[in-house]
Amino acid sequence: MKINSNYLKLENNYLFSTITKKVEDYKSKYPKKEIINLGIGDVTQPLPTAVINALHKAVSEMSSKHTFRGYGPEHGYNFLKTAIRTYYEKRGVFLEENEIFISEGANSDLGNILDIFSNDNTVLIPDPVYPVYMDTNIMAGRKIIFMCATEENNFLPMPDKNIKADIIFICSPNNPTGAVYNKDQLKEWVDYALSCNAVIIFDGAYEAYIQDRKLPRSIYEIEDAKKCAIEICSLSKNAGFTGTRCGYTIVPNELRFEGVHLNMLWLRRQTTKFNGVAYIIQRAAEAAFTEEGQAEISKFINYYMDNAKIICNTLQNMNIWFTGGENSPYIWLKCPKGMTSWEFFDFLLERANTVGSPGSGFGKNGEGFFRLTSFGDRKNVEIAMKKISSILI
Amino acid sequence: MKINSNYLKLENNYLFSTITKKVEDYKSKYPKKEIINLGIGDVTQPLPTAVINALHKAVSEMSSKHTFRGYGPEHGYNFLKTAIRTYYEKRGVFLEENEIFISEGANSDLGNILDIFSNDNTVLIPDPVYPVYMDTNIMAGRKIIFMCATEENNFLPMPDKNIKADIIFICSPNNPTGAVYNKDQLKEWVDYALSCNAVIIFDGAYEAYIQDRKLPRSIYEIEDAKKCAIEICSLSKNAGFTGTRCGYTIVPNELRFEGVHLNMLWLRRQTTKFNGVAYIIQRAAEAAFTEEGQAEISKFINYYMDNAKIICNTLQNMNIWFTGGENSPYIWLKCPKGMTSWEFFDFLLERANTVGSPGSGFGKNGEGFFRLTSFGDRKNVEIAMKKISSILI
Known part of the structure; x- marks a missing residue:
């Protein structure tokens, strides 16, 4: 072996x-x-109290044969997807339910999403960056190109037309630098990705910390982003789920490479290698999206x-x-x-x-x-x- | 891309x-x-009531700043590992805590474990079998050889010395056939794996259903199995966790291929691509292993x-x-x-x-x-x- x-x-x-x-x-x-x-x-x-109450309620449901839940949909319950859809609608981003995949955290999905891409792709990763982007691609043997984030560019590197990349990792607000791309800058990235037929993996784990209303919280606030970007988000840093584990990944239906819908590939990956997030955790996440939450x-x-x-x-x-x-x-x-x-x-x-x-x-x-x-x-x-x-x- | x-x-x-x-x-x-x-x-x-009570208690802990839990160890909390160790000790199998990895279910780990193996390996899979073994290996492009399970061999195929395999999937009690290997039969598989330097992925998700005390519930009841086998188990079918999601994978310290400890590779995989199972779920799983549970x-x-x-x-x-x-x-x-x-x-x-x-x-x-x-x-x-x-x- x-x-x-x-x-x-x-x-x-x-x-x-x-x-x-x-x-x-x-x-x-x-x-x-x-x-x-x-x-x-x-x-x-x-x-949050709303989350705690939802958890107690869901746990009680699991104690009775009549309200017990066994296997749920691998891609998540509709009640949670609806809550996430509404959350996005508030900032003018419209999603279909089948574009939303509930996960047990952004960390897993940032690694797992790579399953659906060939190992022959070249990956563009900011330096410095959250180590997971690099390590998961080294594990798959992909070629990695780093884009320099420095004091000079305020740790917000922009596309270089001389570099050809297939998979681009963008994290905004960035971990570790805290730097945030504005709409014009993200638009440049979307245009670049479309021009070289690349996919953007947009890590939005810290979107809830954006205070300036002019800054984009989702890459889908940028025109045409649904044609080139997957967005991965988490409840860890907003609802305090670091030890409770829930996130979501958005794979737009418009995303097509080599004539294949990435949404279909990811659905196949998840239905094969994943059995969904615990029912009680999904109820907790739903509560985080309520007004009270x-x-x-x-x-x-x-x-x-x-x-x-x-x-x-x-x-x-x-x-x-x-x-x-x-x-x-x-x-x-x-x-x-x-x-x-x-x-x-x-x-x-x-x-x-x-x-x-x-x-x-x-x-x-x-x-x-x-x-x-x-x-x-x-x-x-x-x-x-x-x-x-x-x-x- | x-x-x-x-x-x-x-x-x-x-x-x-x-x-x-x-x-x-x-x-x-x-x-x-x-x-x-x-x-x-x-x-x-x-x-089970013991599980429900443990869940309510753990949820309450998450509501106070003083007992709140954020990120836990990616490989699981020691309290749950200790419970699993004790469970194995009762049938004479002794494990180290670092050999036990808590997962969010056997399904994920059966696919994810393949990350640490080269795609060049040849995989031996029973036919008929739980479709996940096959699909996850097709996704990685591995060569698959099927071993025929038929009415003639009571759906318990035995090793064929003319076939050279690197990764062997064994599920006992088997899904879908319900057939169970006895100790002599599993010993033959262990000897075969050792003879051709193969690793066995032993799916023990249904071990709790074994009524006949002479039948092995863990592959580690077989001599030398720690030198060739990884065991993947689940709380789904015993404690009713199909919708609550918790399992565990055992990677013995003795397992070495090409001079590399598989335990170290799996630890690296999990600490990179996984952030551990929710604290409240691990407390629920711990309760399942108590006497009451x-x-x-x-x-x-x-x-x-x-x-x-x-x-x-x-x-x-x-x-x-x-x-x-x-x-x-x-x-x-x-x-x-x-x-x-x-x-x-x-x-x-x-x-x-x-x-x-x-x-x-x-x-x-x-x-x-x-x-x-x-x-x-x-x-x-x-x-x-x-x-x-x-x-x-």
């Missing part, structure tokens, strides 16, 4: 496991120190965005260059005093007992940069920012 | 969707007829096995050849009067208003055979069996 030798080409140290190890080592050395984690992008607020989610997002403001203000006061934080839970800063990303990581851990994510872990252009997230507890964010201010002044 | 053209080699009609369509057509023609479904392998009993599960299984007895007795009285039903929820019968599988399907639907699964949908050796499942409601099983008796005598 031959293993998939592409796996051997993966780098050994996964960013977050390295961070965890470093923090654990520090903790065992200084067990009394309290560490504040502004590193991993995990939420800290509980599930959305009102609670707004509160959580405001809470996190107020954290972001505290971080941004601190950085501004210290004259540290950064992007993000305005329409995104991520703040991407230039390491002060010419430190490398890991040097700044160690510096913050040891001197401010604060954990962030080294930018170099997201790609070579991330070197010298650093990601802070606004998902922490308010008090912790304030303490961390005070400490950072005091050690850097 | 080039699509994965292997998808175009898949057959268009998925068995269960064809069944659904035929049933819907019949219903729209005769709206007053009540149809009894002994076709799809879905459970009908509610979740297991006692309730036994009751459900006894209920289904009593259904199986009713079906078996009816078939015996009519002198219809069948296998399964004794240690499995599936009864695999030879269609009477020389009917083909689909002829018998139509005959049962029209004359007894009962739905089963045509054996030919599971492979060419399934032609002329038919699958009935014991997951139905008792009263429905009794009505269906009476009707079948009356139309066949």
Whole structure:
């Protein structure tokens, strides 16, 4: 039996496991120190009450033979698809129910969607970027081209007509940089994809953090995007589903390559390799899209965005260059005093007992940069920012 | 962009969707007829009380900031792994916690596990068989060899030393035939796999239905199996999780190919393409393995096995050849009067208003055979069996 030798080409140290190890080592050395984690992008607020109530109700249904649910549709229940359709309609995007596929999270679908594409395609990926785009394509042996995101382009790389790509990953608001494309910029990407017959995988996991109403929250707000783009979204960062697991993927009916509808291929993939999301979780997700659910989610997002403001203000006061934080839970800063990303990581851990994510872990252009997230507890964010201010002044 | 053209080699009609369509057509023609479904392998009993209680408790935890859970370990929480370890220990199988990976169901893992193997491998699959083994390998473009399961070998094909395979799928108790390998037979498979350096993917989704204590419920009850086998299990058919989604995959530390530990490859796959199972679902699964949970599960299984007895007795009285039903929820019968599988399907639907699964949908050796499942409601099983008796005598 031959293993998939592409796996051997993966780098050994996964960013977050390295961070965890470093923090654990520090903790065992200084067990009394309290560490504040502004590193991993995990939420800290509980599930909205509307979601909790829907979960209890659905669990009770599962306890009676008459309301018990066994296998559901692999692509998701219509009640949830309808809720998502309505959510999109509010910003002028009209979807068919069969274009929406309920998933157990954006992370899985970002990897799994690649199943329906040939391994011969060339992939265009921003650098720095969420490591999953790169690793999943290395696993399949695809050729990868990186587009440089730098301080000069505000970490928003634009298409280069000299480069020919087949699959383009775009994440906006971006993880890790927090940078957000405007409509004109996304239109350039759509035009580029159409011109070279490429498909865009649009990761919209952070769309709910966009405060500026002029910025696009879905790629389908851009003309012709349905002819070239798949959109992958999640309930993790808005409704707090990081530990509850639900997302959705949109594959428009208009998307055709080599005369084949990608929607049909994805449907086939999902009905073969997936058995759908738990009924109780889909009811929870449905509740997140209700008026009550959305009102609670707004509160959580405001809470996190107020954290972001505290971080941004601190950085501004210290004259540290950064992007993000305005329409995104991520703040991407230039390491002060010419430190490398890991040097700044160690510096913050040891001197401010604060954990962030080294930018170099997201790609070579991330070197010298650093990601802070606004998902922490308010008090912790304030303490961390005070400490950072005091050690850097 | 080039699509994965292997998808175009898949057959268009998925068995269960064809069944659904035929049933819907019949219903729209005769709206007053009540149809009894002994076709799809879905459970009908509610979740055990222990599971329901654990779910409510875990949901409540998610409502408070202090007990809320965000991202969990991608490979699962230790509390559930410990429960599974203990479950295996009772039958003398000792596992390490890192060998157990919690999944959102056996179906996904049966497809996803193939990620870590080269597409150049040759796959050995029983015919007839659960269609997922075949379809997922067609999607990856692997060469498939079928091993014939027939009336002559009681639908339990044994290794053929003239055939060289790299990946071997074994399902015992088998879906769709209900046939179960004994220890000597599984030992032959383990020896064969070791002799040709192959890996066995052992699908144990129905292990809880084994009544005969001499029959192996895990492949690891066989000497040296840890050197060649991955085991994939599910809570769907024992704890009623078909709509709640939880399973587990065991990748022993001893499994090495080309000097690489498969456990490490699978860990890398899961930490990259998966974000773990919902916390509340893992608590539900943990409850299923408690003494209280297991006692309730036994009751459900006894209920289904009593259904199986009713079906078996009816078939015996009519002198219809069948296998399964004794240690499995599936009864695999030879269609009477020389009917083909689909002829018998139509005959049962029209004359007894009962739905089963045509054996030919599971492979060419399934032609002329038919699958009935014991997951139905008792009263429905009794009505269906009476009707079948009356139309066949």
